[in-house]
Amino acid sequence: MMLLVLLRSAVFFVWFATVSTVLSFVFLPLLLLPAKVMRASALVWCHAVLWGLRIIAGVRMEVRGAPPHEPMLVAAKHMSMWDTMALYVLLAKPAIVFKRELGQIPFYGWFLRKTQMISIDRDGKASALRKMAADARAVLAEGRCVLIFPEGTRKKPGAVPDYKPGVAGLYTQLGVACAPVALNSGLFWTGPGGFLKMPGTVIVEFLPPIPPGLKRAAFMPALEGGIEGTAAGLIKEGRAALAKKGLAQSA
Numbered sequence: 001m002m003l004l005v006l007l008r009s010a011v012f013f014v015w016f017a018t019v020s021t022v023l024s025f026v027f028l029p030l031l032l033l034p035a036k037v038m039r040a041s042a043l044v045w046c047h048a049v050l051w052g053l054r055i056i057a058g059v060r061m062e063v064r065g066a067p068p069h070e071p072m073l074v075a076a077k078h079m080s081m082w083d084t085m086a087l088y089v090l091l092a093k094p095a096i097v098f099k100r101e102l103g104q105i106p107f108y109g110w111f112l113r114k115t116q117m118i119s120i121d122r123d124g125k126a127s128a129l130r131k132m133a134a135d136a137r138a139v140l141a142e143g144r145c146v147l148i149f150p151e152g153t154r155k156k157p158g159a160v161p162d163y164k165p166g167v168a169g170l171y172t173q174l175g176v177a178c179a180p181v182a183l184n185s186g187l188f189w190t191g192p193g194g195f196l197k198m199p200g201t202v203i204v205e206f207l208p209p210i211p212p213g214l215k216r217a218a219f220m221p222a223l224e225g226g227i228e229g230t231a232a233g234l235i236k237e238g239r240a241a242l243a244k245k246g247l248a249q250s251a
Helices: 002-032 035-057 081-090 100-104 108-114 125-141 166-174 216-244
Strands: 059-064 073-076 095-099 118-120 146-148 178-183 200-206
Touching (some): 002 035, 059 081
Parallel strands (some): 073 178, 095 146
8 A cells, every 4th residue: 555655646746846847937927917917826836736636646635614705814734735735725815924035946936926925034023023914914905814824834743833923923913813724734745855645635624713802812822722622633533544544654
């Protein structure tokens, strides 16, 4: 079984690399057009990658809860590259908060900046938060959501959480609701460098939004408790499904 997983993962890698390379050159002239054109093009890339993931590697998606239909802050667990693509599709082209260094990568960084994602300078402290909040307000005014990964980096399933204070600062300054999102993608997009694609169903669950106006001392436990408690259940469910296929993973 594992040999088949490796083979399908390798074929998917070829698909991913080919689609990404071809579309990067196809989309290059679109840098001269309005940002909404590039955002729509990014959606094409996400759909193409997720299609290949489903058809080639057998990785599907189940959505629980309702993605927000109005502009708000969305705070999601981050386990793999899958998260950014799937949530970009499910949230209808949100503005994703990303570390500034990614914007310097040729092609990828150019497209990130053109789609008007929100960059954050991790060393900028208060001034960085003010700029991030200003950019986020502009996004919300367009009717789009702002997507942030509050731990700031990918975490393996079951790893000790490490929520950064930036999400609370953004929530406070924006004065909007925050929708927590839990998922278990790290069980299926896994292995060194994320190479292995384990066949199964990634579950992403949208929790009821946290209303605006809470103090930080109340907001952070509500956010972290909601995401981590739900994610723990999804991880347990995902591991059980993999074990039935003889693909058990260690806790």
